Amino acid sequence: MPQLAPFYYMNEIVFSFGLIVLILYILSKYILPRIVRLFVSRTYINKI
Template sequence: MPQLVPFFFVNQVVFGFVILTVLIYAFTKYILPRFVRVFISRIYINKL
């Protein structure tokens, strides 16, 4: 059914953007600040 192919690609693109935005939000909100805190604490410990 070739008439369904554009809808398939639109679906793939929409889900791709949704997954990317969710991943970027999760990384910036939860995962990356923990790494930053760990690295900052390591720097402070090394300066002691």
Template sequence: MPQLLPFFFTNQISFSFISLFAIIYIFSKYILPVFIFQQVIRMYITKLGS
């Protein structure tokens, strides 16, 4: 049915944008600060060692 084709692409685009924003939010809120904190700890350890 060709009349359903635009709704399929609209659904696909909206789902991809929602999932992209969700992944960006989860990474920026929970995952990436752990790596930044880890790098800061490593920098402090190397400063204390030298």
């Protein structure tokens, strides 16, 4: 059973933390600026 190995949970924690950091980086670098830019352009068009 791998759960009895002492590094099993440490490996799970490190992998999960790394995955969360990677997802947050991708969101903040690529996806969220596009959404903000779209929202700003929509509000600018509505004010005209």
